[in-house]
Amino acid sequence: MNGLLANVKLKRVADDLWRLVCVPSPTGGERRAALTYARMLAAAGARVELDETIYESPAVIGRLAGKRPGRTFQLAGHIDHIDAPHAPPVRKGNIICGRGAADMKSGLAGILEVIRVLNESSRDFAGQVLVTVYGLHEAPKGTSAPIMNLIRRKITGDAAMVAESTAHAENRVVIMGKGQAIWTITAERHGQTCHEMNAPRDGDALCRFGLKLADQLLQYNRNLQTRKHAFPLLGPESMFIGQIHYGDFYNRLPQKMVLQGTRRWHPVQSFKDIRREMQKLMDGISLPKGVTAHCDWSLTGEPYCIGPDEPVVRAYRRARRTVLGRAGALAGIAVVVDAHRLVSLGHVPTVLQGFDNRSAHADCEYVQIARLRQPCRIMLLTILNYLNTAGEKHRKSYEANQTSRRGYRGS
Numbered sequence: 001m002n003g004l005l006a007n008v009k010l011k012r013v014a015d016d017l018w019r020l021v022c023v024p025s026p027t028g029g030e031r032r033a034a035l036t037y038a039r040m041l042a043a044a045g046a047r048v049e050l051d052e053t054i055y056e057s058p059a060v061i062g063r064l065a066g067k068r069p070g071r072t073f074q075l076a077g078h079i080d081h082i083d084a085p086h087a088p089p090v091r092k093g094n095i096i097c098g099r100g101a102a103d104m105k106s107g108l109a110g111i112l113e114v115i116r117v118l119n120e121s122s123r124d125f126a127g128q129v130l131v132t133v134y135g136l137h138e139a140p141k142g143t144s145a146p147i148m149n150l151i152r153r154k155i156t157g158d159a160a161m162v163a164e165s166t167a168h169a170e171n172r173v174v175i176m177g178k179g180q181a182i183w184t185i186t187a188e189r190h191g192q193t194c195h196e197m198n199a200p201r202d203g204d205a206l207c208r209f210g211l212k213l214a215d216q217l218l219q220y221n222r223n224l225q226t227r228k229h230a231f232p233l234l235g236p237e238s239m240f241i242g243q244i245h246y247g248d249f250y251n252r253l254p255q256k257m258v259l260q261g262t263r264r265w266h267p268v269q270s271f272k273d274i275r276r277e278m279q280k281l282m283d284g285i286s287l288p289k290g291v292t293a294h295c296d297w298s299l300t301g302e303p304y305c306i307g308p309d310e311p312v313v314r315a316y317r318r319a320r321r322t323v324l325g326r327a328g329a330l331a332g333i334a335v336v337v338d339a340h341r342l343v344s345l346g347h348v349p350t351v352l353q354g355f356d357n358r359s360a361h362a363d364c365e366y367v368q369i370a371r372l373r374q375p376c377r378i379m380l381l382t383i384l385n386y387l388n389t390a391g392e393k394h395r396k397s398y399e400a401n402q403t404s405r406r407g408y409r410g411s
Contacts, residue, residue: 045119070127107163
């Protein structure tokens with residue numbers, strides 16, 4: 001096994017990452033990058049096909065079969081990056097810098113190397129490795145439609161690893177995540193925008209309502225922070241106000257006020273529950289005469305939770321112990337990653353493995369090449385630990401965890 005881990009070649013990972021970073025892939029415009037990745041994945045040894053349901057954002061599907069029958073282990077990741085300005089890509093010494101380098105083309109390069117090493121080892125493993133790479137991930141433009149299409153088509157594994165993590169969780173074993181949705185409350189008053197001197201007597205009603213609503217939302221967040229819950233790995237739920245827009249000129253009376261923010265919640269609740277709570281809060285605030293208000297929602301991801309005894313979690317922690325000397329503490333995350341969709345919608349137990357994601361979305365996004373060797377080895381060993389653990393005992397353990405993981409509530 002150690003000999004196989006030694007077959008991970010850092011220069012190949014760096015060369016692949018550099019090639020990927022040099023192909024822009026802003027959310028919604030990933031086609032060229034996806035086709036490039038498909039060719040690279042085929043060259044690494046996988047059998048490759050495309051899901052072109054969304055022409056500008058095709059999903060890449062790769063399969064590498066082992067020598068013996070067995071389960072399917074899925075490697076997943078998104079190829080799009082945020083559509084924000086960045087200096088041209090640079091490769092210098094131990095650094096590759098460019099938009100998408102950390103989030104998450106470093107992970108995609110790691111997947112290529114793992115497939116390459118498995119293929120070069122005469123595919124001496126049970127089952128198969130499934131690779132799914134897709135775009136339209138980054139909110140708010142990203143709709144996650146490509147990965148949702150794959151889940152609906154049941155192009156998923158028995159277990160999965162997403163080649164991405166968050167900076168604070170990179171050295172931990174993530175087994176749960178909060179749900180997240182973006183809310184937008186729009187309040188409007190009857191009448192035109194006008195000069196303050198021409199404002200009606202109750203012209204400030206919209207402003208007063210908006211301020212009272214903001215105060216209620218802030219109080220709601222304070223209540224969430226102190227509410228008892230059964231998810232110590234996730235911490236409290238939250239209601240966050242990120243934007244308040246009222247007016248466009250110093251002496252004009254606005255006709256509209258917009259508040260926007262996020263709501264993050266635990267696995268015991270659903271998106272439907274969250275919307276119902278918000279409506280109840282809004283119904284508790286009297287609308288002034290002539291003022292209307294409504295709330296629009298955009299779901300980023302439902303919460304998820306898997307048990308610490310899932311076979312994929314055990315395989316992952318064993319791999320970490322072998323490579324790093326420590327299994328890693330269990331953790332939860334507040335941001336939404338593709339594990340949310342794979343677990344909550346695809347019912348696929350999923351773990352995360354970061355590939356130097358520390359500078360994700362930064363003005364200067366970069367990766368230290370030397371930090372990519374260990375994640376590749378952990379990914380490789382997790383696959384082998386999982387797929388080569390065969391037999392009825394493993395199957396029964398997996399099925400038991402399928403039934404119980406939704407009820408898991410802590411570490």
